[in-house]
Amino acid sequence: EPEVTQTPSHQVTQMGQEVILRCVPISNHLYFYWYRQILGQKVEFLVSFYNNEISEKSEIFDDQFSVERPDGSNFTLKIRSTKLEDSAMYFCASSTTSGSYNEQFFGPGTRLTVL
Amino acid sequence: AQKVTQAQTEISVVEKEDVTLDCVYETRDTTYYLFWYKQPPSGELVFLIRRNSFDEQNEISGRYSWNFQKSTSSFNFTITASQVVDSAVYFCALRGYQKVTFGTGTKLQVIP
Numbered sequence: 476e477p478e479v480t481q482t483p484s485h486q487v488t489q490m491g492q493e494v495i496l497r498c499v500p501i502s503n504h505l506y507f508y509w510y511r512q513i514l515g516q517k518v519e520f521l522v523s524f525y526n527n528e529i530s531e532k533s534e535i536f537d538d539q540f541s542v543e544r545p546d547g548s549n550f551t552l553k554i555r556s557t558k559l560e561d562s563a564m565y566f567c568a569s570s571t572t573s574g575s576y577n578e579q580f581f582g583p584g585t586r587l588t589v590l
Numbered sequence: 591a592q593k594v595t596q597a598q599t600e601i602s603v604v605e606k607e608d609v610t611l612d613c614v615y616e617t618r619d620t621t622y623y624l625f626w627y628k629q630p631p632s633g634e635l636v637f638l639i640r641r642n643s644f645d646e647q648n649e650i651s652g653r654y655s656w657n658f659q660k661s662t663s664s665f666n667f668t669i670t671a672s673q674v675v676d677s678a679v680y681f682c683a684l685r686g687y688q689k690v691t692f693g694t695g696t697k698l699q700v701i702p
Contacts, residue, residue: 508689518635518681520689531688564633568690578623579690583634 477501479582481567487588488557496552496585498567507550508568508579509542511535518566524550557589592617594684596693603672604701610668611696613682619643623685624658624665629695630678638680641665672700 480499488494500507509521522532524542539561541553550569554561564586568579593616603609615624622643628636639651641658648657653673657666669676677700682693 510690517694518683518690518692520691523688533689566635578637578640579685581627581635581637586633 479567479569479580481565481582481585483585484583485586485588487590490559490589491556494554494557494587496554496565496567496587498550498552498569498582499548500550500567500569501580502548504569504571504580506530506570506572506579507542507544508570509552510566510568510581512564512566512584513560514563521552554587557587559589562587562589592619592684592686592691594682594691594693596682596696598696599694600697600699602699602701605674606671608668608670609672609698609700610666611680611682611698613665613667613693615663615665615682615684617684617686619686625683625685625690626656626665626667627681627683627692628678629681635681639667669698672698674700674702676700 479501482497486494507524510518511521512518520533522536522542523530539555543551564584566584567582570579595614598612601609624641626638628638639656646658646660653670655668677698679695679697681695684691
């Protein structure tokens, strides 16, 4: 069964460093998403991406964040200058189309630790 | 705006007891999907059930059952004869047009 994959599973970085989290969505999916879960809290929407453009973003997704689909398979989330409060689990998701009837498939997550 | 409320932050039950997790949602969309996810200590989100807004038929699947009531905007989840492996955080979620909105989660501890 096709699945969303994410690398690395755990990333440790120093405050102020740039990190890139990588996701490989399901191959025929066209919509891509990033979510964040601070330890012990709920999963929060960050951004959705379609046709090489951001289609929606939350107030969390500020100028420190960017997303990119550099090739036909990867979908990346870049944090330019990490802060301690960026420590969280980051989930990538993908779906065939937008619309509430289309399920988003979640990856296993990348745990980011900022020291 | 969408909102999902899970009023129970933590529940403890003894193994083999039944347990119901509550979920109440708010949305202006006429078409939406509701989900339950399980998050074990390892951190991944495990999909359990999806229900669309037009299907209020409740369902039983093994030890899991769901009670969707549109009139009260509730989507409750019951585990029958709980087991230690059911210990996890359970999230109720609402899928609108673009994004999924999650509740704050209910931590379930099943005591042997």
